[in-house]
Amino acid sequence: MAHVPLSDYAYAPAVNDPVRLRTLTLIRWVAIAGQALALLAVHYGFGFDVPLGPAFAVVAASLLLNLIVLTGHPTPVRLGVRSAAAFLAFDILQLAALLYLTGGLENPFSFLLLAPVAVSATILTIRSTIALCVLSIACITILAIWHFPLPWTAGGFSVPQVYVLGIWIALAIGILFFAIYTWRVAEEARRMSSALAASQLALAREQQLAALGGLAAAAAHELGSPLGTIAVASGEIARELSPDSPMYDDVQLLISETSRCRDILAELSDRSEDGDDTVSPFVLLPVHALVQAAAVRHEAENVAFDLSATAGPSEDPAAEPVVARSPEIIHGLGTIIQNAAQFARDRVEINTQWDREFIRVHIRDDGPGFAAGLLERLGEPYISSRKRSTGHMGLGIFIARTLLQRSGGAIAFRNDSEGGAAVDIVWRRDTLENPDVESGG
Template sequence: MAHTHAPPQDFGSGRQSIPLRTLIMLRWWAVTGQLSALLVAQYVLGLSLAFGMCYFFVGLSIISNVTAYFIFPENKRLSQRQTLLVVLFDMLQLGVLLYLTGGLNNPFSILIVGPVTVSASALTAGSTIFLGGMAILITSALTRFFMPLTTQTGERLFIPDLFLFGNWVAILIAVVFLGVYSRRIVSEMYAMSEALQATQMALAREQKLTDLGGVVAAAAHELGTPLATIKLTSAELAEELDDHPELRDDALLIREQADRCRDILRSMGRAGKDDLHLRRAPLSALLEEAAEPHLNRGKDIRFEIVADIAHEGAQPTVLRRPEVIHGLRNLIQNAVDFSRNRVWIDSEWTDRTITVRIMDDGRGYPQHFLGRIGEPFIRRRAPRPDPQRPEYEGMGLGLFIAKTLLERSGADLTFANGSDDLRKKETYAERTGAFVEVSWPRSSLETDDQRGRQSLGDNQLIQG
């Protein structure tokens, strides 16, 4: 089953986390450069340095890279704190190497600016200020404390104090300037991206309201004649029933309600009607809406509630967020596409979390792609089409969009195949295919209690 076909806070706190694989690749380039410089210094320039200590600290970076590669999955994304620790480690390791190789007399000392630039581009302002301060502190210490560059004849290599001071000032300026510059550029790009996203959502909402207004206008047009007839007939009945007050009151009530229906249709047609029903729904209704386009595609889609309502409480009422619906819809589509006959959509909740599981009875994810599910364009061209889905040549973009949208809503996603433990349970025996678990904190998906209990109230006329 080739499923691969398929944030007023600091701006850094709401951006996407950094893929660990990207940092590992960049660090390999840094290690390669450090080893090359040491080898040239030792065998070409003939310098006499503490090469054993230098190779030891380079080796620490190699060990940390290899360890991270084998311990964490390929699609691991680092949190802000984790990224800060990695960048801080690299800065301290570079500082030690500079201490062992001449301090600011070493022309490579300018590289201390690199981690600050990375932080300005990817981390919060607080993290960038911290790393900038560390870079300035390390650079200042290296003006006084370092092991001198020495040739094999014992000659020590120094640059004049004026140039040493100039290097220190240049690095300070670079740290401040590049940090501020990088952060400003990335901040502008992020703000533009958020503005475009907000615009798209506003346009989508406007389109929905326009469509709703059109439907209501058509309904008002079609219902105009029947309502007019009811109003006219009830008025005539009221005149003829003067001698029967009770029946006359009933006729007047009919006329009043016909007028109310007319006013409601007019109000909804003019304003698009921001009904609370359009903004929140029970969890099961949200899942059914997400699955609706795929209910008639020849596969049996089953909705099951796993939670014990007696212990966990009533079904939560959640916000109908477009990104959540679209993300779940992509996951359900993927399951329907590659299932044999059946798809299960389980919902579960506790007092802290809401969990949705999507399973099928297909062949599951290819084992060699499990670690990279959720990345776009990860599929190599197959030698022949998938017999289950010959018309579809996706490259993981659908799952990437689903994963990105759901993670932005605060969800954690887990991708796996039906395990042996799952098959041992009688009710889960058929669920042999792909397994996707989407889990949210209730605070990020559920409506607040006051709003959840709010009465919808009467339809209010809009005064023109």
């Protein structure tokens, strides 16, 4: 089974087009209704002089665009980044035109220019959001200088220019703040979603390997009997044929290929009995063997693995726990061990301990330890002490922590007092010995 590097598929966006066209048109319908009601209320309700003709022409432009979109795309459509940015840019310009006719920044609804920027920061790229921020700030700058008078009574209403400048500064800061804050929160959510998807992919791969191992063991058992029958029958035929017979070579080939098949099946059976890590996940084994299965795939020539297993204190003797072969634990421990081996100078110590209540696994390397300031953030997605140029995306530890916590374990990272990095994983014994018990992770 070919192994596809996790980085090849875990970080690509699941959907290239970030937003539904229907979502943007629905938001625009709400804006159209609100703008029309506000214009009518100010003109007829408060009796202020509003240029209804030009103002409703601007609202009609937005209405017309929505109708064109609905007739041109009757089925659900997702917009690409550029198309979505263009839609939001139109909304900014349409609202700016309406504000131009109704008092500019003196209009209390000028704060609505923040909305398209916030939407962009949530769903679009940082480049598109920056472009919309620039467009919004350009619009409020123009509106601060040029605009129709604010609709008011016959005596008029004059806002000091200093106050208008304050509104401009507040809106500019608001645009930048909302863009940065909203984008940061949305980016964290996107990265967490991507990291969790990578965790699911890693777990699915372990489960597939375990399932393939179980199928291989079953095939070795089921095919042994018919292959034995074929071998006996072909041997009988070979004894009845003379070496000069035209079928003799074919029968000998059949015998040799049958023997080869039996050797392959015997090897599969031996792997199952020796505890290979592709055996069915429902096989029970001692906990130290589970840790060994996680470590064996990451052994390196230049790093020695020191595996040890110890029971609890003498006053509390306990038999070694027998646990299910869990793909989550095997992959999670394997990732921690692999990380230790990559940073170790010569040695990685892996100690498994148990007593009547807990099962503990301590992993320690003799490397430089965790980088300063990294310990508090270890386990977060995309956090790595290595340079990004190596292709490492900082997801390994996050995936390991997620899978181990899913199995009911608690994980802690620290720098050992004797040097090197250390990782401690602890489970309640009954959680691993009774997989049906709800885990606390």
